[in-house]
Amino acid sequence: MRRVLIAGATSPLARYRAHEFARLGDTLFLAARDSDELERIASDVRIRFGATVHTGRFDAAAVEEHEAFLQDVIRTLGGLEGVVWVAGTMDGLAEAFRTPQAVKRLIDVNFTGAASLLTLAACYFEEQGEGFIAGISSVAGDRGRGQNYPYGAAKGGFSLFLQGLRNRLSKRGVQVTTIKPGFIDTHMTWGRDKLPxxxxxxxxxxxxxQAILGGKDIAYVPAIWWLVMLVIRAIPESFFKRMNI
Known part of the structure; x- marks a missing residue:
């Protein structure tokens, strides 16, 4: 039995991750900004799996609150074995091509908030000598594209942060996994045609x-995205900059 914190737990992706951990008998702490929705999700997980599930309000962008938040999680659970970062947003992407405020919001949620909480978790696990950290990045962070580069830049930075964290913690018995999903059927992709x-x-x-508990360092999901991004990264910049992808 593991005690696992899921940050950003009201998204469909996070909800189903909670199902997967609960099915294995883990104790969960679900955290997000919407307390009412959190409690609905927690109640559903308790009923479906008979799991122990706690909830707490968490704002990814409020980094000044993260230390007290993590201490509360550890106190509530009586310890901690894993942290899964799922929080993220593409809201305001169109505005981010024009306004500094929108760019800042995307970076605050998708990178700065993640780096803040996971830095604190890393210190805790490093001292403990065991644990796992998983960060949900994106294939969008593998190469800058004109259609989404403010979001992609934040995710690319997050992937590099996780890579460095993995290098730091691998000698201390702490696993760090980077998950890179492709297109997912959620509200973030609704209305977009012909997504591969x-x-x-x-x-x-x-x-x-499966990748997290299997100890993988980096996992593209579905796995076909590893090949897709291998090809995209190999395109010469002189040609890539003229492409509309």
Whole structure:
């Protein structure tokens, strides 16, 4: 039995990850901004799996609150074995091409908030000598594209942060896993036509948890995205900059 914190737990992807951990008998702490929705999700997980589930309000962008928040989680659970970062947003992407405020919001939620909480978790696990950290990044962070580069830049920075964290903690018995989903069938992709390899949140959650508990360093989900991004990264910049992808 593990005690696992899921940050950003009201998204469909996070909800199904909670199902996967609960099915394995883990104790969960679900955290997000919407307390009412959190409690509905927690109640559903308790009924479905008979799991012990706690909830707490968490704002990814309020980094000044993160230390007290994590201490409360550890106190509530009586310890901690894993942290899964799922919080993220593409809201305001169109505005982020024009306004500094919108760019800041995307970076605050998708990178700064993640780096803040996971830095605190890393210190805790490093001292404990065991634990796991998993961060949900994105294939959007593998190469800058004109259609989403403010979001992609934040996710690319997050992937590099996790890589460095993995290098730091691998000698201390702490596993760090980077999950890179492709297109997921959620509100973030609704209304967009002809998305390749569109996956359900249930599938992405299942494969993500398998990668985390299997000790993988980096996992593209579905796995086909590893090949797709290998090809995209190999395109020369002189040609890539003229492409509309």
């Amino acid at each position: 390899f569109l996956a359900s949140p249930q599938r992405v959650a299942r494969e993500s948890v």
